[in-house]
Amino acid sequence: MVEISRYKWPLITVVVVIVALMFVIAVGFTLGFLSENPDGLERVLIDINGEEWLENLISPWIPILSWVTNDYIAGIIGIVLSIAIMTGVFYLITYLKKRDTK
Amino acid sequence: MHIPDGLLDPITTIVLWIVTIAIMILGYFRMSKMFEKEDSEKMIPYIGVLAAVIFAFQFVNYPVPGGTSGHLVGGTLVGVILGPWASVIVLFLILVIQSLFGDGGITALGPNAFNMGIIGGIVGFYIVVLLVRLFNKTSLKKELKVTIATAIGSYIAIVLASFICGIEIGIGGAIPMEIAIPAMVFWHLIIGIGEAIISALIVFYIYKTKPDFILTESILGVE
Numbered sequence: 001m002v003e004i005s006r007y008k009w010p011l012i013t014v015v016v017v018i019v020a021l022m023f024v025i026a027v028g029f030t031l032g033f034l035s036e037n038p039d040g041l042e043r044v045l046i047d048i049n050g051e052e053w054l055e056n057l058i059s060p061w062i063p064i065l066s067w068v069t070n071d072y073i074a075g076i077i078g079i080v081l082s083i084a085i086m087t088g089v090f091y092l093i094t095y096l097k098k099r100d101t102k
Numbered sequence: 103m104h105i106p107d108g109l110l111d112p113i114t115t116i117v118l119w120i121v122t123i124a125i126m127i128l129g130y131f132r133m134s135k136m137f138e139k140e141d142s143e144k145m146i147p148y149i150g151v152l153a154a155v156i157f158a159f160q161f162v163n164y165p166v167p168g169g170t171s172g173h174l175v176g177g178t179l180v181g182v183i184l185g186p187w188a189s190v191i192v193l194f195l196i197l198v199i200q201s202l203f204g205d206g207g208i209t210a211l212g213p214n215a216f217n218m219g220i221i222g223g224i225v226g227f228y229i230v231v232l233l234v235r236l237f238n239k240t241s242l243k244k245e246l247k248v249t250i251a252t253a254i255g256s257y258i259a260i261v262l263a264s265f266i267c268g269i270e271i272g273i274g275g276a277i278p279m280e281i282a283i284p285a286m287v288f289w290h291l292i293i294g295i296g297e298a299i300i301s302a303l304i305v306f307y308i309y310k311t312k313p314d315f316i317l318t319e320s321i322l323g324v325e
Binding site for chain 1: 103104105106107108109130133137138142143144145146147148149150151152153154155156157158161162163164165166168169170171172173191192195196198199200201202203204207208209264267271276277281282285286289290293
């Protein structure tokens with residue numbers, strides 16, 4: 001049986017992070033502390049080669065979550081995936097490292 | 103600074119993939135002894151939380167003058183918290199998730215992890231170590247030494263990563279190197295300020311609330 005109380009603070013923190021992110025997305029553009037402008041690398045590429053050139057770069061795949069266009073849903077999916085993958089990989093790492101040291 | 107698919111040439115991409123994978127394997131063996139302790143599992147939920155925080159901060163872009171935006175990369179930040187070797191693995195995994203949304207290419211995962219995880223994480227971390235040892239000669243409080251060193255280390259690492267990224271783009275031939283390097287460095291000299299502030303605030307917060315989560319204190323040599 002998983003002892004939920006042991007994970008109380010991590011769970012609370014994750015909920016706080018999600019709520020804070022949703023709030024930031026909701027008001028960030030209005031208050032001006034968020035921006036949809038291109039980042040540094042995109043800026044350089046657009047300035048020199050143009051936006052169309054950047055959009056037409058060849059990729060071997062269509063990103064499997066590119067259909068998620070809603071920022072709120074993308075934020076939640078990303079956070080949940082980050083937690084799941086990171087905890088899974090680090091459980092595996094600690095398990096393997098302990099096994100190797102025995 | 104997420105390199106998209108199709109920007110770099112195949113040789114540069116393959117070489118950076120090989121270097122990144124080699125360093126991740128080396129990283130597994132050199133990772134903090136913390137992960138070998140009996141009670142190390144108790145750290146894992148916090149690593150999950152850290153991943154959530156990094157993803158959330160990378161998700162939101164803050165405005166930068168000149169019609170550009172910036173976001174946290176977090177390599178040096180993760181390096182200071184979990185150690186330089188773990189930071190490469192953490193950044194690689196975050197980049198994998200972002201590539202699923204189309205932020206950064208799937209073939210460019212190796213180069214992106216090299217720039218943000220290895221330059222940002224490992225090189226940035228050792229800049230922080232150097233700075234902390236310099237600050238040990240001052241009367242600053244322990245948490246301030248690490249916080250200020252993290253801010254400066256993050257800043258230098260992000261600018262250095264942009265310089266390296268400029269070289270990679272130049273080799274790839276998309277933009278001449280003499281244009282790519284100064285342009286990348288120029289924008290990241292500005293964007294890096296945000297990286298430094300956010301990284302420093304998170305490290306300071308952790309020092310105040312859960313200092314034992316900074317796994318690198320012994321390596322940092324903070325006195």
